[in-house]
Amino acid sequence: MIERKKAVVLLSGGVDSATVMGIAKHEGFEIHCLSFFYGQRHSIELSAAKRIADTIGAAKHLITNIDLANIGHSALTDNIDVPKNRNIRNVAKEIPVTYVPARNTIFLSYALALAEVIGSSDIFIGVNAIDYSGYPDCRPEYIAAFEHMANLATKAGVEGITKIKIRAPLINMTKAEIIKKGIELGVDYSLTHSCYDPSPGNLACGRCDSCLLRKQGFKEAGIMDPTKYGNYSGG
């Protein structure tokens, strides 16, 4: 029996990471998902992550508790208002308050540890520089620098057993292109969650950056958004 190549997939439960799961699956990897509870107010996304991992058929899904709230300083973890109804054409031009310090670096570091333990060389992450270049750790030069560091950091890298590849297949795609790609690969977006500030019934607010980008992406892709939005969706 030939052993399948393993991939670590960082899975948040949103559109991007679900699409990345679809891509890794399509490439034939045995998928080991990694999600994080980091004190995010939208921790409902972890239920979405679990549904996606189950549906796509991940070999394993590890949910790791990390103490980011302890370090704090982001609207996603602190008691700072999540901005609403911003012009998302401007989002890429500034670093928003929802930016969590060094979040992708911490996530990728755990993914690197897991990759080393399971003997995987491919770490998938759904970062995107087009719709979200407001986050410094979503840019191609950042991903390249992490990959370079990763290959110096690990036993496997040093011994030449494995060359770690940070796979960011969505990095240069628009949200509409991502959604079309996912639909093509059979990704069920009704399982995903995007909203940064869901209402108590877990309806998406429809007004935070993440909801606005999602809605616009589905609109531009000409595909119906299966999300249930709350009162203020403004659609």
Add this chain to the structure above:
Amino acid sequence: MIERKKAVVLLSGGVDSATVMGIAKHEGFEIHCLSFFYGQRHSIELSAAKRIADTIGAAKHLITNIDLANIGHSALTDNIDVPKNRNIRNVAKEIPVTYVPARNTIFLSYALALAEVIGSSDIFIGVNAIDYSGYPDCRPEYIAAFEHMANLATKAGVEGITKIKIRAPLINMTKAEIIKKGIELGVDYSLTHSCYDPSPGNLACGRCDSCLLRKQGFKEAGIMDPTKYGNYSGG
């Protein structure tokens, strides 16, 4: 009042990180220590870290729980025997089973997040490539790659507010040189803990790599080791 420059110091509670604390203090930094509970069997080192932070006068000491044991695969977190009585002249030539996958990368990632939040540009880490080059993530090329990545990862780096510097002042020093430096700066090594596998009464085993390197370092420095070793120290 002039605000003091802030430094993040990764503090494990051993000889190296205590010395690094002494160096950061000597350079006049306001010190923000960061320690981790990661399921290590020698978690007694965290009490040592607390004593060192208190004694040296850190502004803050954050102890963060991280789920490394969840990812596993090291003699420091798993139920694998810690090697004893090895020839420490050979230690640098191989990667030992006590290596924790991507540990320094995870630790530095948290330090980066904290540095960003408090507005610090200096992250101190007590890695050492001479006595411990068996760990890939203790080498100068790794530290340089992490620093490069860090400056692409953060809001402060991108906006040019802060250039993150990963300070590894011990990287090219022998254990004896480190101890002499610390003594010169007034570091109290009786507060530190080195043993990977302490006995129930928290006496150092005297035989693991970390104990052997410590004992030899003090011997070579011509300074008395204040550690209490258990029965099998062999002196």
